[in-house]
Amino acid sequence: MFENIHGEPYNCKGLSQFNTLMIRMNKILSTSLLLLISAFSASAQNASIAPQAAIPIPTFKQDTVSIETLGAVSGGHQLNTKSINKAIDDIHTKGGGVVLIPAGVWLSGPIVLKSNVNLHLAANALLLFTKDFTQYPLVKTSWEGIPQMRNQSPIWAFEQQNIAITGKGIIDGNGDAWRMVKKAKMTETQWQKLLASGGVLNEKKDIWYPSESSLKGASFKDPGLVEKGKNEQFYQGVKDYLRPNLILLEKCQRILLEGVTFQNSPAWNIHPLMSRDITVRNINVRNPWYSQNGDGIDIESCQNVLLEHSTFDVGDDAICIKSGRNEAGRERAMPTQDLWVRNCTVYHAHGGFVVGSEMSGGAKNLYVDNCTFIGTDIGLRFKTTRGRGGVVENVYINNIYMKDIPGEAILFDMYYEAKDPIALTGEHREPPKVEMLPVTEATPQFKNFYINNVICEGAAKALFIRGLPEMPIRNIELTKLKINADEGIDIQEASSIKLKDISLSTRKQKSLAYLLNSKNIEIDNLVFDKVANLLHVQGDRMGAVSIRNTNIERVKEPVKADFGASKNTITFK
Incomplete structure (x- = not known):
C-alpha cells in the first residue's frame, strides 16, 4: 500500500x-x-x-x-x-x-x-x-490557447x-535539448558551453537553436497552427520547433x-487543459531561469482546482491562469473558474501569480491566499491585450509577501506585448500607442479584484494599472499594502479604484502617484515618505479623485495637473 x-x-x-x-x-x-x-x-x-x-x-x-x-x-x-x-x-x-x-x-x-x-x-x-525527438509523434492539441500541432x-x-x-x-523532461536560448540571458561561459554542444544560431547570432528544424520553425509565424495549406510534410519540416x-x-x-x-x-x-476537479499539492516545479516558455503550471479552461503547499522556481510565469487565445478562446467559451491557490512559494519567475495573457474564455472566482514571491520579475501579474476579449472578474487575493521584485509588485496591463517583463541588456522599448477604438467582443475586461494585505520589501514600482481608453480597468480594491519601492502608484485608464490603508516608501519618484485619464479614484489613509507632489494628474478625461485621512502637510505641492487635467477634480477630506 x-x-x-x-x-x-x-x-x-x-x-x-x-x-x-x-x-x-x-x-x-x-x-x-x-x-x-x-x-x-x-x-x-x-x-x-x-x-x-x-x-x-x-x-x-x-x-x-x-x-x-x-x-x-x-x-x-x-x-x-x-x-x-x-x-x-x-x-x-x-x-x-x-x-x-x-x-x-x-x-x-x-x-x-x-x-x-x-x-x-x-x-x-x-x-x-x-x-x-523521433520518439515523440506529432499530435493535434492546443498551444497558447489555439489548436496546434505539437x-x-x-x-x-x-x-x-x-x-x-x-x-x-x-x-525530468530533458528540456535543454528542445529549447531555444537567448544569448542575453546567459553568462559568456554558459553561452560558449552551449555553442560547443552543437545546434545552430540565428542570423543575428544572438539566439541558439538545437537544430536546423527548430531554426526553420522560428522563421514562420505560428508554424504549429492547424490551418489550411499545411500538410504533414510541412509540420515534419519544423517538428523540432514544436516543443511539448x-x-x-x-x-x-x-x-x-x-x-x-x-x-x-x-x-x-x-x-491541465479543459479539465476539472484538480488537486495539486506539495510539488516542486523547477526550470532554468533562462528557459524560453518555461512556465511552472498553466491552468487553462479548468474548473474546481486546488493548488497548495508547492514551490516554483522557473523561467517564465510560475502559477498562470489561462482560458484560450483570441477567437479560438472565445469560441471555446470555457473560463477557468473556482480556483484556490494557497501557501505556495515562488522564487524566480516572470510573475508569481498570473492571469493571462491568453484569457479569451474568461476567468472568475479565483482565490489566492498566503503566498510568498522572492525575486519574481513581477509579483501579482494580470495581463491581456486587444484582440483577446474575455472577462476576468471576481478575484480575491489575501496575504501576499514579496521581496526583491525587479518590476512591479502588482501589475494590471491591457497592453501586453509578449515580451519579458524586464527588458534585456541593450533592448529598447517604446510605450504603446494610445488610441480610442470601438468596443467589440475582442475587447478584454478586468474587473472586480479585491487585494488585501500585501507586504513587499523592494520593487521597481509598487502598483501599475493600465487599461484601454475604450475599456478602463474597473472596480479594483486594494487594502493594507505596505510596499518599499523605487516608484509608487501609476494608474492609467481606470475607473472605481479604491486604495485604503496604504504605506509606501519610495526612492526615485517626485510624485507619489501618477493618474492619467482615470476617474472615481478613492484614496483613504495613505502613509508615505517625503515627496515633491502627492499626485500628478494628466489627461482631459481625468475624473474625480477623493483623498481622505492623509497627511499632506509635508508635501510642497499636493497636486500637479497638466495636459488637460484640472486640480478641481481632486478633493481632500
Whole structure:
C-alpha cells in the first residue's frame, strides 16, 4: 500500500462500497460548492473571506505493478517506454491501481496516462525523458490557447478520469535539448558551453537553436497552427520547433499531483487543459531561469482546482491562469473558474501569480491566499491585450509577501506585448500607442479584484494599472499594502479604484502617484515618505479623485495637473 505525503493511504479495503460512497459524496460536494460560490460572489466585500475548496480526490485500488517486472531497466541507457506504458495499460485494464517507478534512473519516451491509474515515483526515482525527438509523434492539441500541432507531451492524458502522479521522485523532461536560448540571458561561459554542444544560431547570432528544424520553425509565424495549406510534410519540416509541454492533462476529471518534483520541461511544465476537479499539492516545479516558455503550471479552461503547499522556481510565469487565445478562446467559451491557490512559494519567475495573457474564455472566482514571491520579475501579474476579449472578474487575493521584485509588485496591463517583463541588456522599448477604438467582443475586461494585505520589501514600482481608453480597468480594491519601492502608484485608464490603508516608501519618484485619464479614484489613509507632489494628474478625461485621512502637510505641492487635467477634480477630506 502506498501513502501520500501526509502518510494517508491511497487505497482502502471495501473498495467498491467506498467508491460508491465517494461518488455520492462528490455529487453532494459539487452541488454544495456551486451554491457556496454563488452566495459568496453575491456578498463578499473583501479578500479576507473565501469559500472552502471542496474538490473530490482520486482513489485507487491497491493493486500495484512495478515497471521492473515488465522489463524496465534502470541506468539511463535503455529506453523503457514500452515497459512503462504496458504497466499503465495492464493496471487500467484490470480496473485501476498503482504503477510503481522504483528508485533509479529510468529513461523513457512519451507516456500515456489512463483512467484509475496512479503513477507513483518512489524516493530517489528519476523518470528521465529521452532527447531523441523521433520518439515523440506529432499530435493535434492546443498551444497558447489555439489548436496546434505539437510533439506529444512526455506525459499525456486525454479524456481520462481518476488519475494521479504521486510520490517523492523526480520527473525530468530533458528540456535543454528542445529549447531555444537567448544569448542575453546567459553568462559568456554558459553561452560558449552551449555553442560547443552543437545546434545552430540565428542570423543575428544572438539566439541558439538545437537544430536546423527548430531554426526553420522560428522563421514562420505560428508554424504549429492547424490551418489550411499545411500538410504533414510541412509540420515534419519544423517538428523540432514544436516543443511539448512536460505534462498535458487534457479534458480529464479527478486529477491528483502530489509530492513529485517536475523539472526541465521543453515548454510549459504542467498544463491541465479543459479539465476539472484538480488537486495539486506539495510539488516542486523547477526550470532554468533562462528557459524560453518555461512556465511552472498553466491552468487553462479548468474548473474546481486546488493548488497548495508547492514551490516554483522557473523561467517564465510560475502559477498562470489561462482560458484560450483570441477567437479560438472565445469560441471555446470555457473560463477557468473556482480556483484556490494557497501557501505556495515562488522564487524566480516572470510573475508569481498570473492571469493571462491568453484569457479569451474568461476567468472568475479565483482565490489566492498566503503566498510568498522572492525575486519574481513581477509579483501579482494580470495581463491581456486587444484582440483577446474575455472577462476576468471576481478575484480575491489575501496575504501576499514579496521581496526583491525587479518590476512591479502588482501589475494590471491591457497592453501586453509578449515580451519579458524586464527588458534585456541593450533592448529598447517604446510605450504603446494610445488610441480610442470601438468596443467589440475582442475587447478584454478586468474587473472586480479585491487585494488585501500585501507586504513587499523592494520593487521597481509598487502598483501599475493600465487599461484601454475604450475599456478602463474597473472596480479594483486594494487594502493594507505596505510596499518599499523605487516608484509608487501609476494608474492609467481606470475607473472605481479604491486604495485604503496604504504605506509606501519610495526612492526615485517626485510624485507619489501618477493618474492619467482615470476617474472615481478613492484614496483613504495613505502613509508615505517625503515627496515633491502627492499626485500628478494628466489627461482631459481625468475624473474625480477623493483623498481622505492623509497627511499632506509635508508635501510642497499636493497636486500637479497638466495636459488637460484640472486640480478641481481632486478633493481632500
